Amino acid sequence: MRNLRNIRFSAWEQQQDVTVTACCWDPAKDELLCTTGPTEAKATVELVRLSDHHQEQQIKSHTVTSWDAPSPSPDLPADKVVSLHHFADTLTTCVILEGGDIVYV
Structure with missing residues (x-):
């Protein structure tokens, strides 16, 4: 893992007060996929794609x-x-x- 290097560090400013529950990398588009939720207050899972715009210096x-x-229980x-x-x-x-649910998108 010595050949990995950080190429950019940035933070995603969310509109709502949500917690990111999982993340993975999309190497085909060079973007990040994240899920938010579910919580006790809101039982909704949201799949969000984060992309980096170098011209605007924001995510x-x-x-x-x-x-x-x-x-489920x-x-x-x-x-x-x-x-x-x-x-x-x-x-x-x-x-x-x-x-136990497995969801394919």
Whole structure:
């Protein structure tokens, strides 16, 4: 891992007060994919694509999709994103939730 180097450091300013739950890299478009949610207050998962605009020196966000993810069990207050993977060869994203749901986008 010695050949990895930081090429840019920046922060994404969100419009709402949401927590990023998972991130993965899209090497085909050189962008980042992130999920926000679900929480106890809002049971919605949102998949967001973050792209870097060098001319404007800021990060732009674009909502790819969002869906409701209610708690699968009465024991869990809210479902949780366990894993996020992007497959660049097929241009699909896989979101795995704690309740057992697997979502392909």
